Amino acid sequence: MKPVKFDYYAPSSVEEALDTLAELGYDGKVLAGGQSLIAAMNFRMARPAALVDLNNIPELSYIKPTQDGGLAIGTMTRVNKVEYDPEVTKRFPLLSEVSKFIAHPQIRARGTFGGAIAHADPAGQLPSIAVLMNMELLIRGIGKERRVDGSDFIIGPFMTLIEPDEMLAEVVLRPLLPKTGSNYVQVSRQKGGYAQAAVSSLVSLDDKGRCKSVRLVFMAVGEVPILSQKAPEFLVGNAPSQEAFKAVSEAALEEIDPSTDLHGTAGYRRNLIRVLTVRCLTEAFDRAKRGG
Amino acid sequence: MSDLFPVTVTVNGQVYTREVEARQLLSDFLRHDLDLMGTHVGCEHGICGACTIIFDGEAVRSCLMFAVQANGHDIRTVESLGTPDKLHPLQQAFTEKHALQCGFCTPGFLMTLVPFLEKNPKPTEDEVREAIDGNICRCTGYEKIIEAAMDASKKMSSR
Numbered sequence: 001m002k003p004v005k006f007d008y009y010a011p012s013s014v015e016e017a018l019d020t021l022a023e024l025g026y027d028g029k030v031l032a033g034g035q036s037l038i039a040a041m042n043f044r045m046a047r048p049a050a051l052v053d054l055n056n057i058p059e060l061s062y063i064k065p066t067q068d069g070g071l072a073i074g075t076m077t078r079v080n081k082v083e084y085d086p087e088v089t090k091r092f093p094l095l096s097e098v099s100k101f102i103a104h105p106q107i108r109a110r111g112t113f114g115g116a117i118a119h120a121d122p123a124g125q126l127p128s129i130a131v132l133m134n135m136e137l138l139i140r141g142i143g144k145e146r147r148v149d150g151s152d153f154i155i156g157p158f159m160t161l162i163e164p165d166e167m168l169a170e171v172v173l174r175p176l177l178p179k180t181g182s183n184y185v186q187v188s189r190q191k192g193g194y195a196q197a198a199v200s201s202l203v204s205l206d207d208k209g210r211c212k213s214v215r216l217v218f219m220a221v222g223e224v225p226i227l228s229q230k231a232p233e234f235l236v237g238n239a240p241s242q243e244a245f246k247a248v249s250e251a252a253l254e255e256i257d258p259s260t261d262l263h264g265t266a267g268y269r270r271n272l273i274r275v276l277t278v279r280c281l282t283e284a285f286d287r288a289k290r291g292g
Numbered sequence: 293m294s295d296l297f298p299v300t301v302t303v304n305g306q307v308y309t310r311e312v313e314a315r316q317l318l319s320d321f322l323r324h325d326l327d328l329m330g331t332h333v334g335c336e337h338g339i340c341g342a343c344t345i346i347f348d349g350e351a352v353r354s355c356l357m358f359a360v361q362a363n364g365h366d367i368r369t370v371e372s373l374g375t376p377d378k379l380h381p382l383q384q385a386f387t388e389k390h391a392l393q394c395g396f397c398t399p400g401f402l403m404t405l406v407p408f409l410e411k412n413p414k415p416t417e418d419e420v421r422e423a424i425d426g427n428i429c430r431c432t433g434y435e436k437i438i439e440a441a442m443d444a445s446k447k448m449s450s451r
Contacts, residue, residue: 110352
């Protein structure tokens, strides 16, 4: 099918884009890479009255270091630029690893890093990693800006804290602690297909080899990416062990809310989370021991 | 707001100027407005890969872009490769290795593999498999396509 008619605006600066968004209010929708939005419009599941296309604003595409040792990524940076960036690969190897699971190479060549996060698809890899890494999200409006934690950003399926007159302008990857390991595991029917369930983790060890911090996120088993509250209770302060990972995986079943669809039952997804949690934590702690 | 937007775009080295509705997909623009029927349209939601074209040097889905977004950009379609008398080395390898049967998916595979081979002249088989994970072929079972890509990479990098 084809999209319904809409008004189209292609601003050439962030200021112009913000003016247009403010004028349009709830009628306006930001077009970033369009790899989810245009597909939804083709099927007429999405019928925005007006699109504000950010593709003519080169200043929104960059990857640059921050003063505290992190990396700032412009919202329109294509996913494959992040995937293959040497600094990202060196300092945040999880992002290159996760990128391989995001649809297909042609989609990653057009899809954007910020657009994927702002889309907040419950089955989207990057929104879940934004929660996992607690990325800092810069939201801009006319004459105002605010920085929001990735943990707080997503408030429902396809819903975020961004107001109609605002846009996500930049995503900051905060520096990691020493002796940090990360991992992402998912099960899907085919490569590049929607995940039935996925688990990601970011863990760090202290000098004595005990768990210093742990973040564990479950994806595609609820309306939003779910940050485990139980994992730190079982792990922090102790030497990592298979027994502890199993305890976390059992507790996880109380934290998730998977649904049944054509591709798998809720029960199957619960079992996946149980298995993937142990796998994910085992490898993440091994990586932390090896220094990342 | 005016319903039509001017678009000037370079396709296969030729400059075209047309007026388009904002909602017109780039895939339909190439086929209907420029009469370049080599780009095929399959699923229209980014899964099948049949509509893959080269946009500013990168393989992308032309069904997931609007024609108006191509204004000022450079596009290559399958028509830019060989002619029936003088096939592109990748097309030649596809025919020799039986990498197509019905041919519907072929333009998408070619336009995915051409920039891939330009950037990775000596790929491994695994890298080829990853490069084409966004293209669906219902005839060949993929093995022949991978053989053809490996064969073409050897011929293209020795030229």
